Every structure is written in structure tokens, then in C-alpha cells.
Amino acid sequence: MLQLSQVDPFDDTAVDLWWEIYAAAERADRGAHTAVWTRDESRHELRQQTDTVERRAYLALFDGEVVASARLALPLRDNLRTASLGVHVAPQRRRRGTGTAVLSAIEAAARDAGRSILKSSASWPYAAGDDGAGIPGREFARRHGYTLALGDVQSRLRLPIDADLLDGLEAEAAARSAAYRLRSWIGSAPSDVVHGWAELDAAVETEAPVGDLDIEPSAVDVAEIRANEALLAQQNRRSYGTVALDAEGRVVAHTQLVVSGDDGNAYQWGTLVRSEARGHRLGMSVKIANLRMLQEYASDVRSVYTYNAGVNRHMLDINRRLGFAPSERMGEFQKKL
Structure with missing residues (x-):
């Protein structure tokens, strides 16, 4: 059974596991040398005490194995209807419903926090075009009711x-x-x-x-x-x-x-x-x-x-x-x- 637990930002072991899933998933999708937030950059952001945003990190476990990580950001001053989220599934655990289950749980947490507008992002090769049709991250978003609101170009x-x-x-x-x-x-x-x-x-x-x-x-x-x-x-x-x-x-x-x-x-x-x-x-x-x-x-x-x-x-x-x-x-x- 899938279990989702919130990460204590001062628990180095838990943060390391959370970051390793994130980095592995990003590199699997975008290339081994893609630029990702470093471990310490992510750790210190999670630990920041701020009046403007609440940041949460989550680990998903299945039969004691860490299979996914997730994040949720809740603005506390402006844009109080919104939440930003991300789900990263370990490459070897994909296509088993893990991402869908984790996303559902994170959406529920956002809803419980009074949020009604959810935001997320996905990247794909430049040559794949504006829409990214057929790209796994883009198709995952589409299947779960997320519409493409803005297309960006990384240069x-x-x-x-x-x-x-x-x-x-x-x-x-x-x-x-x-x-x-x-x-x-x-x-x-x-x-x-x-x-x-x-x-x-x-x-x-x-x-x-x-x-x-x-x-x-x-x-x-x-x-x-x-x-x-x-x-x-x-x-x-x-x-x-x-x-x-x-x-x-x-x-x-x-x-x-x-x-x-x-x-x-x-x-x-x-x-x-x-x-x-x-x-x-x-x-x-x-x-x-x-x-x-x-x-x-x-x-x-x-x-x-x-x-x-x-x-x-x-x-x-x-x-x-x-x-x-x-x-x-x-x-x-x-x-x-």
C-alpha cells in the first residue's frame, strides 16, 4: 500500500531521499547532464522560515521502498487561491499508477489548505514543439486535467x-x-x-x-x-x-x-x-x-x-x-x- 509522509526539512536522511528521487526523475526525463537544483540548494529552501510561502516536501513509500517524492508550495500573502506542486516518480517505478496516486494525495492536501488553482510544470526537448504532445510529463498533466497555460523557452x-x-x-x-x-x-x-x-x-x-x-x-x-x-x-x-x-x-x-x-x-x-x-x-x-x-x-x-x-x-x-x-x-x- 502506498504511504505518503511529509518530510522534516531538518532530517538530512529524509531530505536526501527526497532530493535523490527528484534529481533522478529529472535526469531520466531531460538528460543525464540537465541542470537541477543541487541537494544543498533544495535543503536550505525547505528550511527557510518565511511569511510569504509554506513549502512542503513529501516521500511516497510502497512496501517500505521510497518510490516517489513530491513538493507543495502554498503562498501565504498573495495568490491565496493557488498552490504549486510537483511529483517525481523513481524511473524504475513508473507506469504502475504511482504518480497518479501521489498526485491525488498532493491535490487533496492543497484542497484541504483552501486552494482551488493548482500549478505545475514539465519540460521537453525544444525540437518537440510548443505543445510537447507525446512527451510523458506533458501527457501526464493532460490526463489529470491540467491545461497548458503558458509555454516557455529555455535558452x-x-x-x-x-x-x-x-x-x-x-x-x-x-x-x-x-x-x-x-x-x-x-x-x-x-x-x-x-x-x-x-x-x-x-x-x-x-x-x-x-x-x-x-x-x-x-x-x-x-x-x-x-x-x-x-x-x-x-x-x-x-x-x-x-x-x-x-x-x-x-x-x-x-x-x-x-x-x-x-x-x-x-x-x-x-x-x-x-x-x-x-x-x-x-x-x-x-x-x-x-x-x-x-x-x-x-x-x-x-x-x-x-x-x-x-x-x-x-x-x-x-x-x-x-x-x-x-x-x-x-x-x-x-x-x-
Whole structure:
């Protein structure tokens, strides 16, 4: 009989088992060298004490054997109708109904927490197309009532970038952005710009294309920014940030790269330009400045990964000009109970 138990985030043995199933399932689906969250990155996120989200991890056992792991995230401040979940079945235990049983239990936990909108994701090769038809993870979602709400493109930039390419793009952008100045840093956002940074960080999810996803705007919260910066330090990650400031010193654009100290890759997090400041090549400007800083202070990083909505042609074009190449697709799925 299948048994589902919640993982104590301070039980290293249980967390290790949970992570090992997750990593094995991801690599079985996406390739042996696919980038996944590391063991310690996952462990510290589970242990984070926060007022904005409750994170749960689960192990599924059958006759004493661990056969699957799952996760559930419950927002506590915004989007209180939603829950994000994931189910990972050990590769050798698939096609026996394990995933369906675990998903049913996780959905019940979300329902008991008062949630009526469930979200999850699945990845597939870029060549498989927008819909991912026939891909196991995508078909599993479809069979269980999850609709494809937004299709994303994962892109990869191999470093180092040719200096002449950056110089040319920077000169082109500078001709349109002379009225703004850039500011960059490594680590925590400086106190005099952190509120503006928090404003853009909160707006990323709703300002960027969201497709059919049901998402409410997030509150601006400097304390949450500081809490997440502390988490990054615990995870052995390092943040690289750049903002564009207008003549009054207001933050009008931002971008962030996060380097994993364990897997050696950099990951593009949010990039956003305020609507009233668009048309001045600020998106390109802040990304170039951040990439230059990354190459100067983290010269061992060899790849940058990013995700963009497939319909976000503007940002995809910026990334293409910088040298990013499509590497995978990800579907964001939604189910309303």
C-alpha cells in the first residue's frame, strides 16, 4: 500500500531521499547532464522560515521502498487561491499508477489548505514543439486535467561572450539610453535602491506575458528581498544585480543573474523595464552590464540559462542577439478544482 509522509526539512536522511528521487526523475526525463537544483540548494529552501510561502516536501513509500517524492508550495500573502506542486516518480517505478496516486494525495492536501488553482510544470526537448504532445510529463498533466497555460523557452548562453559583440550591442543601446545611468553590484541590493528593486521584482510575474495563468500582483516587500538574499548565501549562490536609474534616481529597469556555487552555472532571474521607460534599450543595457560583471568576477562560469515565455518576442530577441540559443521547452500547467 502506498504511504505518503511529509518530510522534516531538518532530517538530512529524509531530505536526501527526497532530493535523490527528484534529481533522478529529472535526469531520466531531460538528460543525464540537465541542470537541477543541487541537494544543498533544495535543503536550505525547505528550511527557510518565511511569511510569504509554506513549502512542503513529501516521500511516497510502497512496501517500505521510497518510490516517489513530491513538493507543495502554498503562498501565504498573495495568490491565496493557488498552490504549486510537483511529483517525481523513481524511473524504475513508473507506469504502475504511482504518480497518479501521489498526485491525488498532493491535490487533496492543497484542497484541504483552501486552494482551488493548482500549478505545475514539465519540460521537453525544444525540437518537440510548443505543445510537447507525446512527451510523458506533458501527457501526464493532460490526463489529470491540467491545461497548458503558458509555454516557455529555455535558452542557453555559452561563456565567454565575444568582446566585440558586447561592445557593438552596448554602443547601439547607449545611443538610446543616454538619459539613464547604470549601477551594478554583487550580493545584496544597496539600501538606497532596494525598494525600487523590490517594486520591479514584485511586478515581474504579472508584467511579463502570463498566458492563461491565474496570477494576482504581488505586494512590494523589502523584507522578503532581504530574506531571499540571506537564503542565497546559505545555498552557496551569488547574486549579480544591475539597475538603470533615471535622472531622479528612480529604479526603472533591473536584471539579476544568480550563480550556483555547486553546479557552476549562472541562471537569469528577473529582468524588467518599467512601462514608462521602455523604448530606450534599457533591457539590453542592464543585461550587458550584468554579463560583463559576471565574466569579470566569475570567470569559471561557462553557461547562463534563462526562461522566457514563447510569446515574449522582445526578450527572446534580446537574448538571441546576445548569443543565447534555445535549448529546451517548459510548459506551465494549471488546473482549477
